[in-house]
Amino acid sequence: MTRTRDLPIKPPEAALLFIDVQNFCAHRDGGEFSGLSDAAFEDKYGWYFGQLENTVIANMQRLQQACRAKDIEVMYTTIESLTKDGRDRSLDYKITGFNVPKGSWDGQVIDEIAPAEDEIRLPKSSSSVFVSTHIDYILRNLGVRQIVISGLITDQCVESAVRDACDLGYLVTLVTDACATYSQQRHGNSLSAIRGYCRQLSTQAVIDELEEEPT
Numbered sequence: 001m002t003r004t005r006d007l008p009i010k011p012p013e014a015a016l017l018f019i020d021v022q023n024f025c026a027h028r029d030g031g032e033f034s035g036l037s038d039a040a041f042e043d044k045y046g047w048y049f050g051q052l053e054n055t056v057i058a059n060m061q062r063l064q065q066a067c068r069a070k071d072i073e074v075m076y077t078t079i080e081s082l083t084k085d086g087r088d089r090s091l092d093y094k095i096t097g098f099n100v101p102k103g104s105w106d107g108q109v110i111d112e113i114a115p116a117e118d119e120i121r122l123p124k125s126s127s128s129v130f131v132s133t134h135i136d137y138i139l140r141n142l143g144v145r146q147i148v149i150s151g152l153i154t155d156q157c158v159e160s161a162v163r164d165a166c167d168l169g170y171l172v173t174l175v176t177d178a179c180a181t182y183s184q185q186r187h188g189n190s191l192s193a194i195r196g197y198c199r200q201l202s203t204q205a206v207i208d209e210l211e212e213e214p215t
Contacts, residue, residue: 005172008213009213011070013143015148017076017077018060018064019161020079020153021078021109021110022078023107024079024106024107026052026152031106032098045182048183056178057110063175066206066207066211070210072148073144075120075121075135076121076122077129078108079093080123083101084101088125090126090132120138122135128164129160129161129164130160146172147171147172149172149174149179151178153181153182154179154190155186158174159190166198176202
């Protein structure tokens with residue numbers, strides 16, 4: 001029986017999961033920001049996009065490349081309804097006003113980490129990918145026991161995935177500098193809150209660990 005979370009990543013049993021790194025919330029023209037003036041956008045989201053553009057997306061690219069090199073399954077989940085009008089969305093998303101229509105540009109993974117032809121992307125219509133997709137079934141079919149998580153937003157959909165994955169029996173590694181939320185304080189608070197559920201490593205630490213594993 002496994003009695004510690006502090007186990008190195010084993011490529012044959014691992015998957016990298018990118019959460020909501022999509023045009024809707026990771027592109028300056030995304031639907032989440034529609035209707036905002038330039039001043040309002042900068043005031044509310046300037047720090048966040050600074051993190052994305054200066055650090056986080058580059059780290060995501062490094063993780064993606066390192067995992068592909070080790071034949072680790074790379075997977076993506078995006079906020080996207082199964083319908084055009086979003087009638088299948090969670091009640092929370094309806095109240096919040098989030099609707100990314102089926103097949104829309106907003107629902108696509110950003111170009112910087114676009115999925116390869118045979119990589120899996122799962123549209124979700126709630127905060128947790130484990131609630132509104134069949135990812136658990138897919139991961140078990142793939143023989144995955146360890147999940148490396150990167151994505152957006154740290155204290156919302158990322159945190160939900162970490163907690164649910166842990167409760168379902170996966171060992172989770174959260175890549176701390178390959179996630180982002182809307183302020184440094186929120187990011188730090190989230191990492192502190194979920195520290196008991198996962199290993200927390202930097203991008204470089206994950207890459208160093210993978211490079212020590214035989215191909």
